[in-house]
Amino acid sequence: MDGQATVFIDGEAGTTGLGIRQRLDALPVTVRSIAPEHRKDAAARRAMMESVxxxxxxxxxxxxxxxxxxxxxxxxxxxxxxxxxxxxxxxRVDPDWVYGFPEMGVGCAAEVAGAARVSNPGCYPTGAIALLRPLVQAGLLAPDAPLTINAVSGYSGGGRAMIEAHEREGGPAFELYGLGLEHKHLPEITRYAGLTRPPVFVPSVGHFAQGMIVSVPLHLDLLAQPATGGDVRAVLADFYAGSDRIGVAEAEPGLSAETLAGTDLMELRVHANESRRQAVLTARLDNLGKGASGAAIQNIALMLGLPAPAPRAG
Structure with missing residues (x-):
């Protein structure tokens, strides 16, 4: 691309827009904006679209x-x-759009780079797909396996009303939601994890601003192939070898969801008990980092043919 690329963030005043705007400082691009009083003016937005x-x-x-x-x-x-x-x-599940998860497999980054329209992944799906897709592709996990995905996120991803509720004195300590079992992230989790049976997805919000843990319990004896927790970990480690944003870490007796807040990183773990033949897979990330704005910057760099910026590491 000749010259410095130009970018317009339609909705830059929101949480994700602000995060992307801040991170764009790491890329050699020119960011153009519409005056606040014209942000809902269709003619002004169209003119801006045509100029970037x-x-x-x-x-x-x-x-x-x-x-x-x-x-x-x-x-x-x-x-x-x-x-x-x-x-x-x-x-996110529209066949005319490319799903913007560059680490999802061989050729995914190239697809993003060549696409005219890219959909940025959701925060919960980023963790769930990262854990499950490698296991399905390796044949360890059957596509129709009956799975449960539990997740807790910081309140910053829930919009203005949720942020205000948590930041006022006496805000809620914990909220379980999506109990109609029709969460809007289910279609992309199911498709891009390679599943044919939609999982039971149980999201929740904690009384902290940023951070997230996605967890998937597994019965090792019910996997599609005989495997230990070490085997599961090896599949994940091989799949993400060379990634500067997704790593496979050692199991821990407990995890804090806030540890990676402010970063663009994601940590995957396999917590296994071989005597019980049970395991819990976990993905820890920042819901506003690798789960939103950080992923967007990766995709923007690919789409504009720019070197990927180093991930924020805290």
């Missing part, structure tokens, strides 16, 4: 769909349509 190389959509699902339709209209009219990176859930 890439638009990052940090909007609710419906608004993201409208913005993507606007970009398509620009292209259909023969205009200069930008490439799109969407941070909502609107397009």
């Amino acid at each position: 190389d890439l638009v990052v959509l940090c909007l609710p699902d419906a608004a993201s769909r409208e913005a993507a339709a606007m970009a398509a209209e620009i292209a259909a009219a023969g205009g200069r349509a930008p490439r799109l990176l969407d941070a909502s859930t609107a397009f």
